Amino acid sequence: MNLDWQIFLADDGSGRTYWEWMLEAWRWTLAVAGSSWVVAVSIGALMGTLRTLPNSPWLVRLANIWVELFRNIPLLVQIFLWYFVVPKIFPSFQKVPGFVLVVFALGFFTSARIAEQFRAGIQSLPKGQRYAAMAMGFTTAQTYRYVILPMAFRIILPPLTSESMNLLKNSSVAFAVSIAELTMFAMQAQEETSRGIEIYLAVTALYALSAFAVNRVFALIEKRVQIPGFIVAGATGGGH
Numbered sequence: 001m002n003l004d005w006q007i008f009l010a011d012d013g014s015g016r017t018y019w020e021w022m023l024e025a026w027r028w029t030l031a032v033a034g035s036s037w038v039v040a041v042s043i044g045a046l047m048g049t050l051r052t053l054p055n056s057p058w059l060v061r062l063a064n065i066w067v068e069l070f071r072n073i074p075l076l077v078q079i080f081l082w083y084f085v086v087p088k089i090f091p092s093f094q095k096v097p098g099f100v101l102v103v104f105a106l107g108f109f110t111s112a113r114i115a116e117q118f119r120a121g122i123q124s125l126p127k128g129q130r131y132a133a134m135a136m137g138f139t140t141a142q143t144y145r146y147v148i149l150p151m152a153f154r155i156i157l158p159p160l161t162s163e164s165m166n167l168l169k170n171s172s173v174a175f176a177v178s179i180a181e182l183t184m185f186a187m188q189a190q191e192e193t194s195r196g197i198e199i200y201l202a203v204t205a206l207y208a209l210s211a212f213a214v215n216r217v218f219a220l221i222e223k224r225v226q227i228p229g230f231i232v233a234g235a236t237g238g239g240h
Helices: 005-009 018-050 057-071 075-089 091-095 098-123 127-135 140-177 182-193 196-225
Strands: none
Touching: 005 018, 005 196, 018 057, 018 098, 018 140, 018 182, 018 196, 057 098, 075 091, 075 098, 075 140, 098 140, 127 140, 140 182, 140 196, 182 196
């Protein structure tokens, strides 16, 4: 098997090399994943918190509906719904760029999974922390803001790391609606050059490098926010 890495220095027919095209596709992949992550964490934290509110059954039901809806529909189907169906039902969405619609689909899908992590993290905390905050005169909002959520965030960092890496890999489905990310580049470049081994090896390396970078960033965050003497037994109901 002879590998020809010089193919990346060849012109793709538009005045750029395949190397430049691949780097541009990589930027699109990171843009989709990064934007979707912001949406997913913001909504996931909110919905996960709502699912644990005491004496708020309607908010709990609303959050439950969100989670069950978005985590039980395949991601690719959700992307097609946002890209093809929503603009037909709501004409104003026809002016929304496809990139934004993909971010919505990927962000909402991932938010349901992150919501579960936040819920598990909050419920794994000893109830005494909530009671202590209430005894000090904190409102429910203050209790969550200053006591519960900071601790829950530390607990869910390991599963949140995995979910963030999964989100990066899931961004590859954006090729289905012609977003010019890495997977789309690989498919088109392979057809043009017939050098699929080199193309897919390079794209695989970029995905692996990106996922490794996400892992290292979260590992650094976890180390910096770790509380001395506080041992996390898990975000699924462990003790301390």
